[in-house]
Amino acid sequence: MPLNLQKAEFIRSAASAADFPRDMLPQVVFSGRSNVGKSSVINKLLLRKNIARVGAAPGKTTHINYFLIDGKVYLVDLPGYGYAKVSMAEKARWGRLIESWFADTSLMTLGVMIVDARHKPTADDCTMGEWFKQSGKPFVVVANKLDKLKKSEIEPNMARIRETLELAENVKVIPFSAEKGDGRQELLSAILGAVGESL
Numbered sequence: 001m002p003l004n005l006q007k008a009e010f011i012r013s014a015a016s017a018a019d020f021p022r023d024m025l026p027q028v029v030f031s032g033r034s035n036v037g038k039s040s041v042i043n044k045l046l047l048r049k050n051i052a053r054v055g056a057a058p059g060k061t062t063h064i065n066y067f068l069i070d071g072k073v074y075l076v077d078l079p080g081y082g083y084a085k086v087s088m089a090e091k092a093r094w095g096r097l098i099e100s101w102f103a104d105t106s107l108m109t110l111g112v113m114i115v116d117a118r119h120k121p122t123a124d125d126c127t128m129g130e131w132f133k134q135s136g137k138p139f140v141v142v143a144n145k146l147d148k149l150k151k152s153e154i155e156p157n158m159a160r161i162r163e164t165l166e167l168a169e170n171v172k173v174i175p176f177s178a179e180k181g182d183g184r185q186e187l188l189s190a191i192l193g194a195v196g197e198s199l
C-alpha cells in the first residue's frame, strides 16, 4: 500500500522521554533554528496548509511534537533553537529535552536538519549537526528559503553550508523553498527511501 501523505494526524506533544512513542514505526525527525521555516517545510512536504503551525510564537522550546503519517511513519518535530529572547533556563531545558531524545537513537530512522539557504550556518546549527552526526543515523540537510537567493548564489551557498557543518560526502544538502516547492521531490524521495515506503 502506498503511503498516503494526506493522512497526517497530530499524535502528541512530548515534554520528556516518558512521552516519546517507542513502537517500532520509523521516525523522521525535523530540526531547525527558530524561524528557519521548519513548520513551512513540513506543511509543504505534506501539502497541508497548517498541520505544523507556522510562525505565530517563536521560541516554543519545550515540546517535541509527533505526527503520524498514514498510521505508518512518525514525523517528529523538534523544538526550534537559537531564538535570542529565550532565557538561559529555557535554553537549558531545550538542551535536556534534545539530549534525552538523542539518547536513544534506535528511535530515529532519518534526520532532516533545516538551515537557511541564505546564511552561513550558525554555531547552534553546527551543534545540531553534531547531534545528528553522533547519532550514527542517516540525515539530510534542507537549505530552506531558496527563493530568496539569486541563481548565482545557490552553488556557493550550498558549498558553504556543507563546509561549515563539516558534512560527510554522503550527506545530501537539498536546496528547498517551502514557499515555491523547490526540493520537495528530493526530500520526499530521501524520506520514502529511508522508511521503505513509496507513494
Ligand SMILES: Nc1nc2c(ncn2[C@@H]2O[C@H](COP(=O)(O)OP(=O)(O)OP(=O)(O)O)[C@@H](O)[C@H]2O)c(=O)[nH]1
Binding pocket: 032, 033, 034, 035, 036, 037, 038, 039, 040, 041, 053, 054, 055, 056, 057, 058, 059, 079, 080, 144, 145, 146, 147, 148, 176, 177, 178, 179, 180
Ligand atoms: N521566502 C520564504 N519564506 C519562507 C520560506 N519558508 C518559511 N518562510 C517564512 O519564514 C517565516 C518562518 O516560518 P515558519 O515555518 O513559521 O518557521 P519555523 O521554523 O517553524 O518557526 P518557529 O515556529 O519559530 O520554530 C514565516 O514568515 C514563513 O512564511 C521559504 O521557503 N521562502
